[in-house]
Amino acid sequence: MSDLSQRIAGLSPEKLKLLAQRLQKKKESVFSQPQIVPQSRESNLFPLSFAQQRLWFIDQLQPGNSAYNISQPMRIVGLLNVAALEQSFNEVVRRHEVLRTTFKVVDGQPLQVITPSFSFKLPVVDLQKLSQEQREAEVLRLASEEAQQPFDLTKVPLLRVTLLQLAAAEYALLLTMHHIVADGWAIGVLIHEIATLYEAFSIGKPSPLSQLSIQYADFAVWQRQWLQGERLETQLAYWQRQLGGKLPVVEFPSERRASLRDAPQSRSPIQTFSGARETLVLPKTLSEKLKALNQRQGITLFMILLAAFQTLLHCYTDQEDIVVGTDIANRNQAETKELIGFFVNQLVLRTHLSGNPTFVELLERVREMTLEAYAHQDLPFDKLVDVLNPKRELNRTPLFQVKLVLENTQTPSLELPGLTITSLKVENKTVQFDLLLELSETDQGVFGVWEYNTDLFDRGSIVRLSNNFATLLTKIATHPETKLSELKRVLNEVDKKQHLAREEVYKNTIGQTLINVKRRANNR
Incomplete structure (x- = not known):
């Protein structure tokens, strides 16, 4: 195998994409991507990205569908500074406009509407009076219920966080976002920022995060223009x-x-x-x-x-x-x-x-x-x-x-x-x-x-x-x-x-069932 093939074998999909583009030199000018620049916030109305448009359309067809909820429930053990955690989420919502965004129709077209400011509250549900067995069951019930609860795309925020207090130093955090404002990478960004902010806020320091150069709405405008x-x-x-x-x-x-050879199964309409x-x-x-x-x-x-x-x-x-x-x-x-x-x-x-x-x-x-x-x-x-x-x-x-x-x-x-x-x-x-x-x-x-x-x-x-x-x-x-x-x-x-x-297991199970039935009949 050539040295080039060996190098290709170690590339990620994103790097393979770049390699393929470079091999097509005559197309480089076509695929060059200009820098994304901030747009005016005078109206706070912006087009949806192409990906958002699809999820918005699905939501119109099937309102209340929770299939596009992203849930991240987690257990926290230790002396949690609840005020610092709430402050951290507030700062993330302030930093990222997409978390203050709703969707409405204007002149027949769906648009992103950015809410200028929003005060994020972290609700705390106290489960300490329940027994341990009851607490665990209630945590799973509430977490499942939270994951299934739909979002209203016309209401802010499309992020929900609930804190369940299980004991003096034990909590469960239920975090849910709608896919229209987040993806897997975004969850990683959110977690990184919450960790950084909590560490600073819990000791009274200001946010160490630098200001973002653009927002998601700027990307949506750029994508449609480019x-x-x-x-x-x-x-x-x-x-x-x-x-x-x-x-x-x-x-x-x-x-x-x-x-592997049976006939196809019919599906729901x-x-x-x-x-x-x-x-x-x-x-x-x-x-x-x-x-x-x-x-x-x-x-x-x-x-x-x-x-x-x-x-x-x-x-x-x-x-x-x-x-x-x-x-x-x-x-x-x-x-x-x-x-x-x-x-x-x-x-x-x-x-x-x-x-x-x-x-x-x-x-x-x-x-x-x-x-x-x-x-x-x-x-x-x-x-x-x-x-x-x-x-x-x-x-x-x-x-x-x-x-x-x-x-x-x-x-x-x-x-x-x-x-x-x-x-x-x-x-x-x-x-x-x-x-x-x-x-x-x-x-x-x-x-x-x-x-x-x-x-x-x-x-x-x-x-x-x-x-x-x-x-x-x-x-x-x-x-x-x-x-x-x-x-x-x-x-x-x-x-x-x-x-x-x-089939053998089934036959043995049926046989044992018949034996048990006969035994019960004889005992009578």
């Missing part, structure tokens, strides 16, 4: 070539059955957003083998996981044209990295698996497709949907319904002086897609979470899907030259063994 004309046409031309015609829909077999989650752990030994394959092939870990994920979908559906979505940070300007806001963009990754290629051959297809997608990532997903104008179906998300995300940066945990803070595990019962696999690399291996629509899948089918994905990755890591047909045969064999094992 993405037009030749820039827009160049981006659109690529995606229209890549996604032109009728896009395939990933149709799983009956997810509530055991076999309206998307329900009802969901659940299941974890996936790939051991360190497997992740190291996958990394070694990365280096040999000159690709990234994401490309291997994407190719394997699309292979898994192919094995389940028999489809050779597979479309999967993914996220990209979309914070290409330095000034956007310090902002709370909704920047993340979605890419549509389409791969043709025809011809029964080996997995290595499939990797080449995925690498080429992914690099081109990164090079054209500036087109907002929502603008792409508008232009392609696919047939709108109320029971499916547009363009793709299955998503794969590999987190490159971990959201920092909140650290406050003198306090121990841990995440609070609360079941989230809403999802945005049919199926999402969110992966992250840790020191112990690759950790993942499956988010699935419970109207289409049950837990057993997701557990089998997860086991099959691990089996597939293990086979790929050791035998990457295996053809897709052989990979499918391996999964079918595994699935058949699992099905027989479940």
